[in-house]
Amino acid sequence: MRNHLLPSILFLLCISCASPKNSEDFISETTGRYLFNANEVLEVYFKEKELFIKWRGREDIQPLKVNDSSFYMKELNEKIIFVGAPKIHIKLAEKTEHKGVEYLFSKMKPGEKTPTEYFEAKNYNKALKAFLEIKKQDSLSPVIRQYTINRTGYNYMKNNEFEKAIEILKINTQLYPKSSNTFDSLGDAYLEAKDTVNAIDNYNKSLSINSENSSSLRMLKKITEK
Structure with missing residues (x-):
């Protein structure tokens, strides 16, 4: 039982230590629309330097900040990670349910639509x-x-x-x-x-x-x- 609880406790400690505020550089780089799939968009925006997401008709989804580039989004039950190279994109952290499968959401160009x-x-x-x-x-x-x-x-x-x-x-x-x-x-x-x-x-x-x-x-x- 203790072995199962330890990762969850450490995860919660990481979240509690992270400030919800984000740097100007991070905000500038990550603000925008990402292709969740070929015909669906996940939109990232900020209020008072805090990250919010619009997805599937829902606005003001606020993931929990884990560190400077990672956030836990309960609506997906996934940790999303912002990656800057080779081009800015979002990826899902590896987990048992999709081990070995990589999920990447590319940032859309200005004016690009589904x-x-x-x-x-x-x-x-x-x-x-x-x-x-x-x-x-x-x-x-x-x-x-x-x-x-x-x-x-x-x-x-x-x-x-x-x-x-x-x-x-x-x-x-x-x-x-x-x-x-x-x-x-x-x-x-x-x-x-x-x-x-x-x-x-x-x-x-x-x-x-x-x-x-x-x-x-x-x-x-x-x-x-x-």
Whole structure:
């Protein structure tokens, strides 16, 4: 029991000895946005020289300072370490749960956005480029899963946000140009937006990839029978 308690006691002693204030150089170097994953941001900022984090919609998260470059963030249950070389980034301290796996969060350039941020700003071309870059770097990234993006498109349709539905599903066709389903879904979005011409065009593209796509066949029949 004592052996298990000792590391925790030492950790708490380290925290209690560290001043929550940070140096001007540290503040200048570390303030900014970091890529938590390919489509999610962890933002570091300071108040009265004390470090705060904005993450997943929560502001004013204040990690416990361990030393001049390390902080314990209970929301992650991780110790985060600021590393200055070769470029400033955050890494997670090694722990048993992810021993041997290195987690690094790079600092974003001024003006750099995630694919979703570009998309929400209606900068659809940059959003597409950002999604394509993710696919290039990691084709298995959950951020670019075909069915996840498809579901997002249908959620936009459900909320009558047809422009967003069309644009996100167009991106899906660019990410997966050999998928009959992506064009079928884009056809649905155009049809919901009452753009029959583009709906028919995309249903036909879907069928050119898979002539037995029952959804596209059914929707084309429904349109032509009107």
